[in-house]
Amino acid sequence: MSRRDVRRLVGVPVVAALAVILAAGILAGPEFGEFHGAYGQMLNRVAVPERHTTNVVTSIVFDYRGVDTMGEEFILFAAVVGVVLLLRDEREPGRDTRGDDVQSDGIRMFGVAMVGPVLLVGLWLAAFGLVTPGGGFQGGVVIAAAVVIVYVTVGYRQWRRFGRERLLDPFEGLAAAAYVAVGLAALVAGSAFLRNLLGNGETGTLLAGGSMSVLNWAVAIEVAAANLVLFTEFLESYVVPHIPER
Amino acid sequence: MSILTAIVVAWIFGVGVYGAVVSRNLIHLALCLSVSQSSTYILLLTVGYRHGAGAPIFKGVELGTPAVDPVVQALTLTDIVVGVTVTALILALALDVHRDAGSVDPDEIAELQG
Numbered sequence: 001m002s003r004r005d006v007r008r009l010v011g012v013p014v015v016a017a018l019a020v021i022l023a024a025g026i027l028a029g030p031e032f033g034e035f036h037g038a039y040g041q042m043l044n045r046v047a048v049p050e051r052h053t054t055n056v057v058t059s060i061v062f063d064y065r066g067v068d069t070m071g072e073e074f075i076l077f078a079a080v081v082g083v084v085l086l087l088r089d090e091r092e093p094g095r096d097t098r099g100d101d102v103q104s105d106g107i108r109m110f111g112v113a114m115v116g117p118v119l120l121v122g123l124w125l126a127a128f129g130l131v132t133p134g135g136g137f138q139g140g141v142v143i144a145a146a147v148v149i150v151y152v153t154v155g156y157r158q159w160r161r162f163g164r165e166r167l168l169d170p171f172e173g174l175a176a177a178a179y180v181a182v183g184l185a186a187l188v189a190g191s192a193f194l195r196n197l198l199g200n201g202e203t204g205t206l207l208a209g210g211s212m213s214v215l216n217w218a219v220a221i222e223v224a225a226a227n228l229v230l231f232t233e234f235l236e237s238y239v240v241p242h243i244p245e246r
Numbered sequence: 247m248s249i250l251t252a253i254v255v256a257w258i259f260g261v262g263v264y265g266a267v268v269s270r271n272l273i274h275l276a277l278c279l280s281v282s283q284s285s286t287y288i289l290l291l292t293v294g295y296r297h298g299a300g301a302p303i304f305k306g307v308e309l310g311t312p313a314v315d316p317v318v319q320a321l322t323l324t325d326i327v328v329g330v331t332v333t334a335l336i337l338a339l340a341l342d343v344h345r346d347a348g349s350v351d352p353d354e355i356a357e358l359q360g
Binding site: 007011 | 248249250251252253255256257260263267268270289293294296297301302303304305306310313314315316317318319320323327328331332334335337338339341342
């Protein structure tokens with residue numbers, strides 16, 4: 001019996017048991033659609049009058065639970081640093097590789113047509129994150145996607161001009177630092193960490209949220225840079241072979 | 247309806263874990279973990295759902311309109327971000343293992359070392 005068969009034999013009952021326990025736990029909870037979490041319902045009532053931001057989810061992320069988001073941002077940061085440490089060390093930068101110029105006109109046309117709209121959607125998601133659905137995390141990912149489309153359109157060699165660590169790393173680090181700086185600025189001003197110093201602004205406009213907007217943009221830049229650093233690292237370890245063939 | 251969410255969440259979780267148990271490829275293993283984690287998104291969002299309620303966004307919506315729980319939605323956002331970064335880290339580790347051992351099959355790697 002192979003190791004795989006043993007795993008299957010042991011795995012099926014164990015996984016089934018885990019799934020049944022999980023399902024039983026969910027069924028023992030409140031009925032679907034009937035759970036009224038007091039915290040969430042309270043925030044739905046008070047977030048708009050208190051913070052002047054109409055997207056309650058974003059005001060939770062950047063204000064009510066802003067410290068959690070800082071932790072989350074540093075999980076992202078730490079993971080990116082981990083990937084960079086694993087993949088970057090043995091590479092010889094700048095060594096050119098294989099001709100991967102884009103051959104298909106269809107892909108080029110698609111790329112040229114899509115870059116603008118995708119970038120715009122990303123900026124819009126980030127900018128209006130405090131007003132309508134969206135936010136720094138979502139916007140950042142879409143902005144990074146726009147840059148990846150540039151790679152798809154122009155090929156590796158041209159893309160490498162700005163898909164470089166030297167260009168991306170500062171954004172990644174500084175955006176993470178900016179989040180902490182906003183928090184510390186509140187401490188220096190004599191109030192609690194991450195407290196909104198810039199005032200609330202007018203409800204439902206781009207100016208609503210005060211410090212939250214700064215945090216929102218810091219996260220957008222951080223997420224976009226993080227995604228691009230990850231993309232660059234994986235791409236380079238594929239394109240640039242680091243070890244001689246055995 | 248509760249039974250349906252329970253089945254969906256338990257199924258996705260179970261499929262992911264089972265895939266990880268029998269996986270013979272580290273990249274496949276990373277994807278199985280992602281699948282398994284997706285069950286938590288569904289669980290969180292269904293926990294926050296309220297019958298007849300809208301999104302917790304009050305642009306052009308009168309305050310006090312019933313809305314679903316925004317806290318679990320914020321948690322789901324965190325969940326997704328952490329999931330993506332952890333997947334990236336696992337894939338980088340898989341790449342590193344492949345570089346050193348020349349294989350991404352956990353069994354083969356164990357044999358090489360043992």
